[in-house]
Amino acid sequence: MGYTRVHAEVHEYDVFARKTRVEPLHQVGSVVAPDDDLAMAYARATYDEERWVEMMIVPKAAIISLWAPGGDS
Amino acid sequence: MRYAEWCIAAPTLEADIAAAAMGLDDIGHSRVLYGSLRELGTADAGTDESPSYANVPFLDRPWTDWSEFVAGNAVLDSAFTLMMESLANGNVDVLRTRLKKMLQEERYHTLHGRSWMQEVKAGAALTRAWRESLEWIGPENSDVDELHREGRLAHGVRDLRRLLEERLDGHAPPSGLEWHGWEPIRRRIQPGGIDQATLEMLQGLAEKRYMPASG
Numbered sequence: 001m002g003y004t005r006v007h008a009e010v011h012e013y014d015v016f017a018r019k020t021r022v023e024p025l026h027q028v029g030s031v032v033a034p035d036d037d038l039a040m041a042y043a044r045a046t047y048d049e050e051r052w053v054e055m056m057i058v059p060k061a062a063i064i065s066l067w068a069p070g071g072d073s
Numbered sequence: 074m075r076y077a078e079w080c081i082a083a084p085t086l087e088a089d090i091a092a093a094a095m096g097l098d099d100i101g102h103s104r105v106l107y108g109s110l111r112e113l114g115t116a117d118a119g120t121d122e123s124p125s126y127a128n129v130p131f132l133d134r135p136w137t138d139w140s141e142f143v144a145g146n147a148v149l150d151s152a153f154t155l156m157m158e159s160l161a162n163g164n165v166d167v168l169r170t171r172l173k174k175m176l177q178e179e180r181y182h183t184l185h186g187r188s189w190m191q192e193v194k195a196g197a198a199l200t201r202a203w204r205e206s207l208e209w210i211g212p213e214n215s216d217v218d219e220l221h222r223e224g225r226l227a228h229g230v231r232d233l234r235r236l237l238e239e240r241l242d243g244h245a246p247p248s249g250l251e252w253h254g255w256e257p258i259r260r261r262i263q264p265g266g267i268d269q270a271t272l273e274m275l276q277g278l279a280e281k282r283y284m285p286a287s288g
Contacts, residue, residue: 006084007192031087038188041181042087045094 007034012060015043017052025054074271078135079142091185092142095150098178102157105171112165113225126272129205130263135271144198147186151240152206154179155233162227163220183240190241204247206237209260212252 010032016025028047033039036057043057077096083089131149136142157179161172190199211217213230221229228236238246254262266272273279 032085033087033188034192035188037184038087041091041185041188044181045091045185046087048094 010034011039013039013043013057014060014063015047015055015057017047017050017055019050019052021053025056028055030060031057074275075132075136075142075145079139083142084139088189095146095182095185098175098182102175102178105175106157109160109168109171112167113220126267126275127259128267129209130261130265131202131205133265133267135268138198140193140195141198143186143189143193144195144202146182147190147195148199148202148206148237148241149209150179150182150186152209152233152237154183155228155236155240156210156226159221159226159228159233164224187241190244199244200247203237203241203244204250205261205263207234207246207250208255208262210234210237211257211260212255215257 011034013031013033013036014027015029015031017028018025031039031042031046033042036059039057043055047055074096076092076099080089080093080096083092129149131141131145136145154176157172157176160168161176162169195202210230210233215230217226217233218229220226221232234246238244252262254264256262259266267275270279
């Protein structure tokens, strides 16, 4: 997904994190940025309120949805 | 402090939050660094009877344009980080561990600054920040090179200049640096200092105005 805001083009990234090694990663939010570097900086700044053992970001465009609320199936 | 002033004024909400987060990071880093002075053979901060405040000229006044934030973030913060890396890779064992978390956090400052540098034409602010970074690193054969010879710093002045240039890929460093008038303590050439209002906030005097009168 790309759309215009302050930057010429920005992308949406989902942010995933977990607090312990034994728990699965779960989505904690999302950020909007023009590139991966700034998305990493924004994700760290925005969602750093917990002591995460792992955090990662995924470009929303890379996610393949099988079904979603409001869909036909 | 200058980062924090932009926490509601940056071009995007995400940049607002990043400014606040980086400001908080750097307050924590300052506390760690002041506490590390003893490890480098310098008296603890705050024990001097006539304390003074030292900063690079770029921080003397609040930034009035986002390009100044970007230049400070991309160039000066990178120079500070390089010096911390150099300390962390030096032979002072306690600094190796103490600076580790700081460097992890600074990685995101670098990402933020470099990415914004691609977005914003910071021109004059970038040149100024770079010049002041070189002044802050200092001239050759000064204290930085001495600490390098002792092994406390992993890099000398020439290495630090080269590494800073590498980190700011594609940008040429300013030329014709003149060291006349360089102050070894404040590590700057330009006279002047931080504005009084900011100094009072940093010293906690601004908050004291709101404390209930005792007695």
